[in-house]
Amino acid sequence: EAGVAQSPRYKIIEKRQSVAFWCNPISGHATLYWYQQILGQGPKLLIQFQNNGVVDDSQLPKDRFSAERLKGVDSTLKIQPAKLEDSAVYLCASSLIGWRETQYFGPGTRLLVL
Amino acid sequence: AQSVTQLDSQVPVFEEAPVELRCNYSSSVSVYLFWYVQYPNQGLQLLLKYLSGSTLVESINGFEAEFNKSQTSFHLRKPSVHISDTAEYFCAVSRSGSARQLTFGSGTQLTVLP
Numbered sequence: 094e095a096g097v098a099q100s101p102r103y104k105i106i107e108k109r110q111s112v113a114f115w116c117n118p119i120s121g122h123a124t125l126y127w128y129q130q131i132l133g134q135g136p137k138l139l140i141q142f143q144n145n146g147v148v149d150d151s152q153l154p155k156d157r158f159s160a161e162r163l164k165g166v167d168s169t170l171k172i173q174p175a176k177l178e179d180s181a182v183y184l185c186a187s188s189l190i191g192w193r194e195t196q197y198f199g200p201g202t203r204l205l206v207l
Numbered sequence: 208a209q210s211v212t213q214l215d216s217q218v219p220v221f222e223e224a225p226v227e228l229r230c231n232y233s234s235s236v237s238v239y240l241f242w243y244v245q246y247p248n249q250g251l252q253l254l255l256k257y258l259s260g261s262t263l264v265e266s267i268n269g270f271e272a273e274f275n276k277s278q279t280s281f282h283l284r285k286p287s288v289h290i291s292d293t294a295e296y297f298c299a300v301s302r303s304g305s306a307r308q309l310t311f312g313s314g315t316q317l318t319v320l321p
Contacts, residue, residue, distance in 0.1 A: 097250065135211070135297050135311030136251070149308070184251065193258060196309065198243075198251040 095119065097199035099185050105205045111173035114202045118166070118187030124148075126196065127160055127170050128184040136184055142168065143190065175206045209234040209300045211312035219318045222290055228283040228315045230272075230298035237303035240281040242272055243311075245295045254296070257281065268292075293319045 098117040106112050118125050124143050128136035139158065141148040145165040153160070157176070162168040172179055182201040188194040212231045220226045232238060242254040255266040262274040272283045281298060298312040 133216075133313065135299070135313050136309075137311070138309065141308075186251075195253050195256070197253075200248070200250045 097185055097187055097197055099183075099199040099202050101202060102200065103203050103205075105207065106175055107207050108177055109174040111171065112175055112204065113169055113171045114183050114185075114204075116168045116170070116185030116199060118168075118185070119197055121189070122187035122197070123165070123190045124188045124194075125162060125168050126186040126188075127168070128186065130182040130184055130201070132181070139170070172204075175204075177206050180204055180206045209238060209302060209310045211298050211300050211310055213298055213312035213315050215315050216313065217316050217318070219320060220288055221320050223287045225286050226284065226288050226292075226317065228296050228298075228317065230281045230283065230312060232279050232281065232298075232300045234279075234300065234302065239301045239303060240272075240274055241299040241301075241309065242266075242270070242281070242283050243297045243299060245297065245314075247294070251297065254283075288317070288319045290319050290321060293317060 100115050126141050127139045129139050130136040139153045140150040140160045142162045145162050160170045182203050184201045185199045186196040188196045210233050214229050240257045243251045244254045245251050255264045257264050257274045265271045270285045272281050274281055295314045295316050297314045299309045301308050
């Protein structure tokens with residue numbers, strides 16, 4: 094079974110530029126999550142989708158971050174414009190529906206904002 | 208809201224020695240508890256979890272953790288570590304009834320020395 098796929102793996106941009114990350118979850122997983130992991134910290138949930146609807150985006154900085162999952166499968170997370178403090182690893186995870194279901198994580202996209 | 212504290216950011220240990228990685232949590236409601244592991248250049252993987260039942264849970268590679276409600280702890284232990292156990296370990300918590308809303312600790316880097 095293929096795991097969660099993310100691209101690109103690495104990205105370097107200058108502040109005020111825009112950037113987009115892509116995630117393809119495990120086949121059949123209706124729930125998809127985006128996390129931000131700043132160096133030295135644990136992952137922090139940014140947004141959770143169930144199918145193509147948003148379940149929780151309370152910690153998403155909506156003035157500059159946006160995410161979509163139009164067809165309920167893959168998802169895109171965008172930052173526009175980027176700030177220095179956005180330098181982090183962006184993790185995508187997916188799970189089946191159900192409160193006992195395990196989240197499976199992708200390898201992440203490492204973003205450096207200069 | 209829940210929070211997780213991993214007091215040790217770095218734990219060096221010699222091969223075949225025992226190890227304990229500490230995790231304490233705070234929550235006003237019942238919780239589920241998790242340990243995730245992140246090997247170099249790989250995504251987070253679930254190591255073990257406590258949802259209900261026996262307070263002692265085990266992983267397939269020899270780790271175990273015990274849920275201690277009175278001490279609000281979920282420490283991870285292994286009686287004899289291997290070089291291949293070198294990784295970063297994250298403790299996470301979610302409120303009961305929802306294994307999807309994970310709050311992570313800041314992680315503990317376990318380095319096994321020959």
